[in-house]
Amino acid sequence: MAAARGPFSLRACDSGAVKRSLPIDKTDMVTLPFFVATMLAEAKVLRERSELRELGDLDDWTPQQLSDTSPPPDPLIPVGYEPRDTKASLTMLAGNIALNLAWAGVVGRASRAIFGRRIANVGQAKGAFVASMVMWDFLYYWSHRWQHEKRLFWANHVVHHSSEHYNLSTALRQPWAGIMLSWVYWPMPLVGFTPAQTAKASQLNLLYQYWIHTEAIDRMAPVAEATLNTPSHHRVHHGANPQYLDKNYGGILILWDRLFGTFEPEVRRVKYGLTKNIKTFAPLTIGYGEFGAMVHDVSRAKGWRNKVGHVWKRPGWKPDPTHA
Numbered sequence: 001m002a003a004a005r006g007p008f009s010l011r012a013c014d015s016g017a018v019k020r021s022l023p024i025d026k027t028d029m030v031t032l033p034f035f036v037a038t039m040l041a042e043a044k045v046l047r048e049r050s051e052l053r054e055l056g057d058l059d060d061w062t063p064q065q066l067s068d069t070s071p072p073p074d075p076l077i078p079v080g081y082e083p084r085d086t087k088a089s090l091t092m093l094a095g096n097i098a099l100n101l102a103w104a105g106v107v108g109r110a111s112r113a114i115f116g117r118r119i120a121n122v123g124q125a126k127g128a129f130v131a132s133m134v135m136w137d138f139l140y141y142w143s144h145r146w147q148h149e150k151r152l153f154w155a156n157h158v159v160h161h162s163s164e165h166y167n168l169s170t171a172l173r174q175p176w177a178g179i180m181l182s183w184v185y186w187p188m189p190l191v192g193f194t195p196a197q198t199a200k201a202s203q204l205n206l207l208y209q210y211w212i213h214t215e216a217i218d219r220m221a222p223v224a225e226a227t228l229n230t231p232s233h234h235r236v237h238h239g240a241n242p243q244y245l246d247k248n249y250g251g252i253l254i255l256w257d258r259l260f261g262t263f264e265p266e267v268r269r270v271k272y273g274l275t276k277n278i279k280t281f282a283p284l285t286i287g288y289g290e291f292g293a294m295v296h297d298v299s300r301a302k303g304w305r306n307k308v309g310h311v312w313k314r315p316g317w318k319p320d321p322t323h324a
Helices: 026-047 063-067 083-116 128-149 151-161 178-185 195-208 222-227 231-237 255-260 283-300 304-312
Strands: none
Touching (some): 083 178, 128 195
C-alpha cells in the first residue's frame, strides 16, 4: 500500500500519498469502470484455476517453512475472491474518496503555497514529466517505508494490509487518514514542479500499482523483474512470512529497494495479511482499529519515554520491562 490516486483513481495504493488538488479528470472518470471490468476478469480467471488453496492453509506452517529460501520458487497457488472481503475493500475505497475530497482544498493550498516559494523551476525543464515521475516514485518509496517503520503512520497504512486475500480488490482497500503523510511530497513544488505536475505524477504512479495486486500473473520478463515493481514483488510486500515483512516498498520502480537494501524476491508461497490478523470486515474497525489500539497502549504505558515509544517506534514495539 501497502498505496492510490484520486478520488476515483485511488490516490494512495500502499497509502500516505498526497491527494491531488485538481478536479476529477478524464482519467479518474474511466478508472472505476476499468476497476470493475478487470476485477470481474480476474475473478473469472481464478475460478477456472483448479489449484485454488484455502484461506489460512499456511497458518500451521512453522517460521522455517515460511522462510526457507533454498528450494526453487513455489508454484503460484491463488486464494481468489471472498464476497465479504471484497465488499469491505470497496467500502474502504468509498470512505477514502470522500475524505480525499474533503481534504483536497487544504492539500491544494499547501502545494500552491510551497510552489509560490519554490527554489528552482525544474517543472519547466526539458524532460520534466519523466523527472516528476521519478521524483514522485523516490518520495513514495520513503513515505511507504516510514509507514511500516513508525506505528503512528502504520496505524493508517495497516488498512491496506488488513486483507488475508490478494487480488485487484485489495488494491482498492484504502486508508482514511492518508493526509498525515502529505508533507513527504512537498519537495516537488519546492523545486518547481507545478501542483498540476505533482498531481499527475501521483495519479499515474499510483494507478500503476493497481494491476500488481494479483495472483493471476506469475513472473514478468527478467528485465521487468529487475527494474519494475511487479505482481511477484508486490505479493512479497503483502506477505506475513518472516522473510517478507517490510520489504519491496517501491511504487513503479523496484530499483529503490535494491539500492536501499529492502528488496526480497518471491520464493515461498505468500501468507497474506498481518502477523496478527484482525478477523473483521467492519469498516470502522479496519479504518481506525490500530489508532484505537495505539491510544490504549499509550494510556497504559508508564513514563513519557514509553508513551512516545508506542507512537513513534516500529509496530509491535514493547517497553523494556527492566526500565519500566
